[in-house]
Amino acid sequence: MTDIANREATLARRRSGGWRRVATFRRLLLTIFVVGQTLTACYFLLWVLPYHGGTMVELGLLVLFALLYMWIAVGFWTAVFGFLLRLMGGDRHSLLKRHAGKELEATPLARTAIIMPVYHEPVHWTLSGLKAVYQDLERSGHLDQFEFHILSDSRDPNVWLEEQATWYQLCRELGAEGRLFYRRRRVNLNFKSGNVADFLRRWGRRYRYMVVLDADSLLSADTIVRMVQLMEREPKVGILQTAPSIINGESLFARVQQFSNRLYSTLFATGLAAIQMGDAAFWGHNAIIRIKSFMDHCGLRKLRGFGLFRGPIMSHDFVEAAYMGRAGYEVWLEPGLGNSFEESPPTLSDELSRDNRWSRGNLQHLWILLFGRRLRLAHRMALLNGVMAYLASPLWLAFLILTTVEAVQMTVARIDYFPEGHQGLFPLWPEWRPEWALGLALSTLSLLFIPKFLAILDAVIHGTARQFGGVLRLFISVLAEIVVSVLLAPIRMMAHSRYVIGALLNLSLSWAGQNRTQETSWRDAFVTQLPGMLVAAGWSAFAWSLDPIFFLWSLPVAIPLVLAAPTSVLLSRVGAGQALRTWGMLLIPEERVPVKVLEDARAARRNGGRGSVLTAVEAAVVRPRLNRLHQALARKVRLARRAELLAPLVARCGSDGPASLSRSELSQLFRDRQSLAELHQLAWQAPPDSFWGRRITLLGRNH
Template sequence: MTASTLSPDIAAPADIVAPPQPVSLPFAAAMPPEAPLPMPVQDLERWDPAAGHRPASRHGKPWLARAFVFGGAALLTAYGALQMYEVVAVSGGTTALQYVLLALFTLNFSWIALAFTGAILGFLVLLRGLKTPALPARLTTRTAVVMPVYNEATARTFAGVEAMRAEIDATGLGEAFDYFVLSDSTQGDAWIAEERAFLALRARWGTDARLYYRHRPKNHHRKAGNIGDFVSRWGGAYDHMLVLDADSLMTGPCVVHLAAAMEADPDAGIIQSLPLIINRNTLFARVQQFAARIYGPVIATGLSVWSGRDGNYWGHNAIIRTRAFAQACGLPDLKGKPPFGGHVLSHDFVEAALIRRAGWSVTMLPALPGSYEESPPSLIDVAVRDRRWAQGNLQHSRIIGTAGLAAASRQHFATGIAGYVASPLWLAQLVVGIALVLQTAYVRPEYFTSEFGLYPVWPRFDPVRALQLFGLTMGILLAPKFLGLFLALIDGPVRRACGGGIRLVLSSLIEILLSALIAPIAMLIQSGSVFQILLGRDTGWNPQRRDDGSIPWGDIVRRHRWHMALGLVTGVAAFAIATSLFLWMSPTILGLVLAIPISWASGQLGLGLGLKRLGLLMTPEERAPPAIAAQAGVLARRNAEAGLDDADALTALHADPDLARAHAAMLPEAAPRPRGAIDPDQALAQAKVVEADGIAEARAWLTPKERMALLHDRALLDRLGRLAP
């Protein structure tokens, strides 16, 4: 990318066909000089261990922790399966349908048993306490702080960058960091808003800004391609990169600790922090925020301990060694078409596995404070994001067998896959359970079977054992929540910040109740996503909604009407079959019947703030917001007042010649167009701009794709600038 723009002497519309030669501009380039770093595409079918990094020292595996987690989960699963067999085999004979129920129960029980034993491990470690080391006196390496953006609100993203820079500089080690906003935006208004925010922030920071901006003409391979493009073109100038999301915030000490941890461990490839959710106010988001703060550390700590140096990566708020990333993370396209083929969607798990395969470690620092993110504001917003995650995790079934992976990396893939397969398995278990009760109530016993027997094959259940097994399952399912609650209650500062012991317990009960009501809705949504993926339906990549706004009632009804209808039909059928079946299924039925009002309530700002005024669902970060969050909020409001996100891109460029020149300067040099290869969007944009009498007509005529074509063309930009106001 060069600091260049179009020649000022283009006058005739006919000249638009041949773009003018750019000339230098008297201000700094948007990006530093390129420092290429080779990033070969990885072979998933073959791996030579000699080609990877050779660790500087030997590191042991946490075998004892793994034996506790996986051995304990296996024993619990075996016990649960045995008890379930006793439940269904009370009559001395077991039908095929009962065996199906046993198999489904065992699979589902194994999933929650593994989460339980991992939480127990995390609880025991946190009970002993974890310490954060002191800040280093100096850093000898350079780190690029990179924020990929995709049609985001610039007021928030640039406020986050500005607040983080101030925090990092306050540590006295700010010279070790440069800042990059890497745009993949496909909307013209978002693109120009980003450039305006970038130029304004760079001007405020002055000559030592070390702030850079790049927009990709095509968002090839999405976020993974965005980061890969940066590493392969500029990564050679930096030892590490700190990867953020558009809603990320990290304090200066947190960032410096991550950089120091990288310096101290020459074998580290990725060091992941544990982001806490902040700044959320809708009912659903505050429930998520509370759960992540109170229960999240228990689960994350257990995962960190048993993973050891074979950890996982969540795609943001982590520091990565650029050389390791370039060496190991060139992701290939998978054979076939999406959803299982094409580019890797959930790239973060794969990058962690490949970096580990190459000999670098992947670790987590769950006790490191100062790492934050935000969350979607409503159930429907989560469902939109979850659809993409479901496809990415199921796509890992094509990657889990990659040659040379560590066993723990395969387990991370298996866990991600199981997290989405669990929903249709749970749904199948409910269906089979209903079928068995229906069979017991209405189907006559089969006296004359193909096998000799003294008694008919008649499905029966042991109600006492069934109740005991239900209690065991609920206990294991809720145990991580109770363990997190216990740790919060014995931690004085946390307990007081959450409103005291009584409010903390009430908040946990509210979270458990709402989660129980939402669970069957989420089950159907995830099951639908899995079925769509298996049918070959690809997902898009829509930007995540990060505000606290509610969703229109009509959209909620359209999204959940079938959930409500299924709940009503299931409730009536269950009651007609047996009162006991209706009572057993009542939590699931209630959640589905109330799907529409629950989803509506989830996005309501008033409900969330009402509980906040009562001191419920409070977190320490909500009671006393981190300084960086408060500062980012002030900066975001200031940026919003500038109206960058509300401005029309073409109008802004037309009204500000300096902005138009800067935008042209930031465009990459276009490759020569082959003769006869006509871009229809560019051709139509050219025709419309030439014919337009003024900027208002051009705005009205140009489609979004034609706008993007115009914004990539220096000659068309020059013609646009000469239109009448």
């Protein structure tokens, strides 16, 4: 056995050295392409600018253009790498390519926890997804090696009482007692990462691996089993990340998002995985983690900076991957692991609300990027990539502002033949090269749109175009997605710029569960988008007063902002999304070829989510079986404290109903076993015309 272990360790070291050399070459190649292309574009911009970079404004434009162009170029070449690798049959250095199928299938599984942290999520909808994963593993015959944990941070009693009731119902329905667990933290510290850390401190040593799911995550049994087997074969891998596909889109917005994700991510994920290799990022969900390594090396200390950069780390996943890499473990993204799914926010407003939270966490990475010790360069670049996802918007806005300043100077102000910084006896003559400007603009747009058409070509080559509705419908769907993306880009720019400024000023932010069904009303759309609409209209009017050419140049940004409210409303409509689906537009393969875990989740969500006549708090008091369940999960508060704190709350709730208590008071009450028993007794003894009497009468009518 010792000889076998030594051979495995030697093989692992050789693999690590081999992929690192390949990764270095690929990253160097990417750097040459990106930097070379950016320098060329900057050279053309210098000759487009009237003073060729001879003024402070033009130097500012040049710096901003270089940063933004480089950001776009990285994405472009990542997609090109992915296209070429898929053309050659895939990346032969990926984890899946290292092991033959039969070798993996023969690998025994290790004990694994499947955890789902939740916070004020739609309870039935969320746990129906977990139920589908459970059933898929049961069908696969591998359920014995897995245990499930629902980790709740919910604070609203109506939510967490419903979570407890639904969990109990699932345990009975699935026969999952002793395999499906529920735990709610009473002290909510450090967001999701604190929730997971609390689980690991209590139960982490019980398992070798954990699979992390979000509330909207779905993973097939085959994928989960294959992930565990890969981790068993690769002892140096600390985190293995899948590339989730977006599914279950109903609104037009969600359908556009899931179509673009499903079609384009094939190239981007393949290219990204090939460049990052064992230094990949962790996205926080739909991944498997080696628990001991994670517990030993990925604890997150609070930031010690100022403002936003002080306190708990909100966006934990990229940082945990960096710490895992620092400890000598590998982090891999494996696009070949299919049947990994998540869901998109249903509306633009919901996406922007989510981005408001995410932007703060990603901007915190600036501190870790600058002051984190012994982090690998690849992980520092991943942190920078996360920062730029939001910082690019205010940089673009600043570029537009400087462009406007340049137009004002050239139109209104007297031409300065000796601008600041210019030295010499001869004047600096402003020059205009409109044909160069047009060529530069077209080349920039090509970086954005060529990968989309490469994705069409990739689908045709690999025979998957028919799964998107056929080549013609696929092509029209891509054109429709391009139109929507052009309309959304300026709206996101304005919103993200506001979020970045708010984050840097450390303005307060509340965290809430994600809406998954509601459409956007006209009133909400105008309230949200009116500032951007007014700014865009004013900017265009000003541009027209300056110069008709500058006005035309402003329209691609101004028109989407002016139309932001109707765009937001239209994209939120489920009817519009379903109409396009009926016509065969914006289809994804999972809508044409059934996937069992998706079918199970949809069926569970359809069949069980009937609204109750009672709230979860009322049902916990009135229904005998539920009351006994919540008593069993509650604790016994000491008598002295009960008499002082809880007895008055019981009396008030018993006479006036739960509306007479605050959320915090209700939580205290429903965490106490004796209070629950007393409330149940008071409710059933209450007169028929009292609050609880009316609740019981209403319950009887609906049974």
